[in-house]
Every structure is written in C-alpha cells, then in structure tokens.
Amino acid sequence: MAISGVPVLGFFIIAVLMSAQESWAIKEEHVIIQAEFYLNPDQSGEFMFDFDGDEIFHVDMAKKETVWRLEEFGRFASFEAQGALANIAVDKANLEIMTKRSNYTPITNVPPEVTVLTNSPVELREPNVLICFIIKGVRKSNAAERRGPL
Structure with a gap:
C-alpha cells in the first residue's frame, strides 16, 4: 500500500513547525503568579500576587483591603480589593x-x-530498639506472625 504525498507533506510541515517552537520559546527571567483559593467548610479564601517567589501583596478577606508585603509597593502600585473579593465569590460558587x-x-x-514492633518489651524512659513502625493496615492479623527482621 503506497502512502500518498499529501499526508507525508502534512506530517513534514507539522514536524518543522513543532521543532521551530523550541527555538522560538520565550525564556522567562521573572514570573508573576496570581493565586486565589477558597476553602470550605472554613468559609475562607486567599488572594495574592507573587513575583519570583516573593509575595507582593495579598487581600485580607475580613478587612476587605489590600495588604502590601512592603509598604513601598503600595506607593507606586495599587490594587482594588473588590476585584479579589469578586474572584473569591466566583471561586466559592464554583466550589459549591x-x-x-x-x-x-x-x-x-x-x-x-x-503498630509498633520492638525488639524487646518497651520500658518508658529507657532506650528501645524499634524494629518496625507500621502506619496503616497489616495483612496478617496475629501479632506474633508479624515479628521478625525486615
């Protein structure tokens, strides 16, 4: 069965465009992140802006105001807390x-x-050797069968 030239040409064009994307990719030097959360049943939310891992500001939901991490940030920039409160209201509706x-x-x-399995009987305030510490579920129900080196 012969392959027609049209699908091969289409595949070639896609391959060229995909490889070119790598060379045209933007290398970011700085990243700004807007994060917003709504928690239920706590009925609380969080809205914040972050620049390269450092918080720029967050919105105090109780006071309904913007809280700048550094006071100087608020002198050259502004943010209306009502916008964040509207976003949190949408988050709450979506969560519901x-x-x-x-x-x-x-x-x-x-x-x-x-379940704690020890080498010898445990005595308070005395050094003990811990053989095994199991957090959830053991298949064998008999404690004697569970003992032994791991």
Missing part, C-alpha cells in the same frame, strides 16, 4: 457547584492505625 455534582460526599478524617 462541584460539591453538588459530587453528591456531597466529603472525605471523613480517620485517625491512623499505628
């Missing part, structure tokens, strides 16, 4: 929609089951 779509099935916090 997603919660409804998931049938309101919150994850229940279960305390971890801890």
Whole structure:
C-alpha cells in the first residue's frame, strides 16, 4: 500500500513547525503568579500576587483591603480589593457547584492505625530498639506472625 504525498507533506510541515517552537520559546527571567483559593467548610479564601517567589501583596478577606508585603509597593502600585473579593465569590460558587455534582460526599478524617514492633518489651524512659513502625493496615492479623527482621 503506497502512502500518498499529501499526508507525508502534512506530517513534514507539522514536524518543522513543532521543532521551530523550541527555538522560538520565550525564556522567562521573572514570573508573576496570581493565586486565589477558597476553602470550605472554613468559609475562607486567599488572594495574592507573587513575583519570583516573593509575595507582593495579598487581600485580607475580613478587612476587605489590600495588604502590601512592603509598604513601598503600595506607593507606586495599587490594587482594588473588590476585584479579589469578586474572584473569591466566583471561586466559592464554583466550589459549591462541584460539591453538588459530587453528591456531597466529603472525605471523613480517620485517625491512623499505628503498630509498633520492638525488639524487646518497651520500658518508658529507657532506650528501645524499634524494629518496625507500621502506619496503616497489616495483612496478617496475629501479632506474633508479624515479628521478625525486615
């Protein structure tokens, strides 16, 4: 079965364009990040701007105002906290929609089951040798069968 020239030519053009993207890629020197979060059931949100890993400002949701990390930032720039509050309101609405779509099935916090296997009986305030520390689930139910070197 012969391959027609049109698909081969199309593949060649795509390959050339894809390889050119690498050479045309923008190498960033600085990165500005806008991060916003809404947490439920805490009913709290966070909105902040970050420049190269350093916070520029965040919005205090309780006071509904912009809090600059350095006072000098607020002298040459401004940010209306109402814009952040509107974004957080959208985040809250989106979270409520997603919660409804998931049938309101919150994850229940279960305390971890801890099993400590020692070399000899444990005595408080005396040095002990810890053989094994298991956080969750052991297949064998008999403690005697679980002992042994690991």
